[in-house]
Amino acid sequence: MRLSMTSDLWWKNAVVYCLDIETYADGDGDGIGDFRGAIQHIDHLDRLGVTCIWLMPFFPTPDRDDGYDITDFYSVDPRLGTLGDFVEFMRVARDRGIRVIADLVVNHTSDEHPWFKDARSSRDSRYRDWYIWSDKPEPDDPKGIVFPDKENSLWEYDEKTRQYYFHRFYRFQPDLNTANPEVRDEIARILGFWMELGLSGFRVDAVPFLVEQVTDTDSDKLPDPHEFFADLRAFMNRRDGSAALLGEVNLPYDDLVKYFGSSLGNEITMCFDFIGMQRTYLSLARQDARPLADAMRERPRPPKDSHWATFVRNHDELTLDKLSDSERQEVFAAFGPDKDMQLYGRGLRRRLPTMLGGDMDRIKMVYSLLFSLPGTPVLFYGEEIGMGENLELEGRQAVRTPMQWTPNRNGGFTTADPSKIQNGMPKGDYGPEEVNVSAQQRDPDSLLLWITRLIRLYRECPELAWGESAVLDSGADPVLAHRADADGETVVAVHNFSDAETKVEITLDGVDSSKVLTDLLVDGTIEISDDGRAEFELGRYGCRWFRVSTPETAPADSADAS
Numbered sequence: 001m002r003l004s005m006t007s008d009l010w011w012k013n014a015v016v017y018c019l020d021i022e023t024y025a026d027g028d029g030d031g032i033g034d035f036r037g038a039i040q041h042i043d044h045l046d047r048l049g050v051t052c053i054w055l056m057p058f059f060p061t062p063d064r065d066d067g068y069d070i071t072d073f074y075s076v077d078p079r080l081g082t083l084g085d086f087v088e089f090m091r092v093a094r095d096r097g098i099r100v101i102a103d104l105v106v107n108h109t110s111d112e113h114p115w116f117k118d119a120r121s122s123r124d125s126r127y128r129d130w131y132i133w134s135d136k137p138e139p140d141d142p143k144g145i146v147f148p149d150k151e152n153s154l155w156e157y158d159e160k161t162r163q164y165y166f167h168r169f170y171r172f173q174p175d176l177n178t179a180n181p182e183v184r185d186e187i188a189r190i191l192g193f194w195m196e197l198g199l200s201g202f203r204v205d206a207v208p209f210l211v212e213q214v215t216d217t218d219s220d221k222l223p224d225p226h227e228f229f230a231d232l233r234a235f236m237n238r239r240d241g242s243a244a245l246l247g248e249v250n251l252p253y254d255d256l257v258k259y260f261g262s263s264l265g266n267e268i269t270m271c272f273d274f275i276g277m278q279r280t281y282l283s284l285a286r287q288d289a290r291p292l293a294d295a296m297r298e299r300p301r302p303p304k305d306s307h308w309a310t311f312v313r314n315h316d317e318l319t320l321d322k323l324s325d326s327e328r329q330e331v332f333a334a335f336g337p338d339k340d341m342q343l344y345g346r347g348l349r350r351r352l353p354t355m356l357g358g359d360m361d362r363i364k365m366v367y368s369l370l371f372s373l374p375g376t377p378v379l380f381y382g383e384e385i386g387m388g389e390n391l392e393l394e395g396r397q398a399v400r401t402p403m404q405w406t407p408n409r410n411g412g413f414t415t416a417d418p419s420k421i422q423n424g425m426p427k428g429d430y431g432p433e434e435v436n437v438s439a440q441q442r443d444p445d446s447l448l449l450w451i452t453r454l455i456r457l458y459r460e461c462p463e464l465a466w467g468e469s470a471v472l473d474s475g476a477d478p479v480l481a482h483r484a485d486a487d488g489e490t491v492v493a494v495h496n497f498s499d500a501e502t503k504v505e506i507t508l509d510g511v512d513s514s515k516v517l518t519d520l521l522v523d524g525t526i527e528i529s530d531d532g533r534a535e536f537e538l539g540r541y542g543c544r545w546f547r548v549s550t551p552e553t554a555p556a557d558s559a560d561a562s
Helices: 007-013 035-040 042-048 083-095 114-119 181-196 225-239 253-260 274-286 290-298 325-335 360-372 395-399 437-441 447-460 462-466
Strands: 016-019 052-055 099-104 155-158 163-166 201-204 244-247 270-272 307-311 376-380 468-472 479-486 489-496 502-507 516-519 525-527 533-538 543-549
Touching: 007 244, 007 376, 007 462, 035 042, 035 083, 042 083, 042 447, 083 099, 099 181, 099 244, 181 225, 225 244, 225 253, 253 270, 274 290, 274 307, 274 325, 274 360, 290 468, 290 479, 360 447, 360 489, 360 543, 437 447, 447 462, 462 479, 462 489, 479 502, 489 502, 525 533, 533 543
Parallel strands: 016 052, 016 376, 052 099, 099 201, 201 244, 244 270, 270 307, 307 376
Antiparallel strands: 155 163, 468 479, 479 489, 489 543, 502 533, 516 525, 516 543
């Protein structure tokens, strides 16, 4: 294999694992996860094959929005530990070859942040222009309200200074004014501070909202968003040339691709493929691979040193906002028919195993798909064991329940009294008695060992991360087939979205009968005809990865050996 890989592009074939310190593991027995607990379980991530940990917010917070309402960007929430604990976590991760990135949440602050407290004390405050104010609320676009179940406006009146402040999210999260150069400088200082403590990058929250026009007078003051991100990336590169930005950019492809930095690739390093994710669920609902295949064909090629990030589930609602109304209703009907399973009219608050009715063949097929799709795979904590959701919790919290380590009390998450756990665990078939790490480590057919195997295989197939990808005609609507090529090497992946056995016929341009398809998931080979055709059967929800290779032949005198 002659693939040109450098350490500066470590994220090209990374395996990213998102975890929330607060719900991952409790090291001091108070019922709240902390850095000490996470340190004790890093070996689990090492065994799994994770190469990059993405930390959800761990900063001081009133915790009215699961930590996204921040009161200090330069410290650790005392409930979760100290800066010393953070540094020790970084050291332990580094010793195992695991990089760490963290959420960069600088769209807004908590209304309890010292900056905002000062800003609302007087119109002459030093920090007044760090936020966005108006004498009257601008007209609201209902589609722009992120949480329509909680908010009915983007503006909130401040009694003392008699002006309205802007909040894209909750009213207790006033937006920062990125038109102010002092704010932009402060954001750079925040990045620099945490990079000095070892972070390899950041996941940028709500990228399109970070620099946006919110009043009629904004247009002359706002920086160009692409200049803003180019400057941010340049600042990071001066500190660490391999640092990465993982962007939450849920936009149509034509708008999204601009955030890579056009042809230069000098802005967001990786962008989540929200459209591909949503089409995946439409394909699952229809048992028809064509919606996902169409998305893969439509998806623009990122600049040379940029990449897509692929995922099955994230920490928010499973948004379906880029599907048509009728398509969204199809997915709702298949995977979340009850109103309580839906959120904001646009998404689902469920995890994959419950949506698929616990069908392990189907669940394993979806994760095989994740690790073979072109892009950097991202796992949400608990996916590796098939955790479910707790619909008794409010909103997005349903999928943010404590990690389930053992079948014992509190799932091994904490030794505290269960009443001290903020987010209760699922019960029944998806409770820790049935779904946990320790049991799956000993079960050769478990989801945990399947995903561990997929990660190892993904890392052994650099074509998937570094190569050129193309969708193939599979000869069957339920089957997605695609190939990845790099430096004369080819890997082919096929996935059956149907619950019926399906015949597959693919044609591989540039390949003839001197080659075979060597199965990488099970033992065996598939012959290729002179015109590059290969035919085989895929079982219900079947998945196979192949390498195009030269047939192995026995030594000429092997028949005479005795």
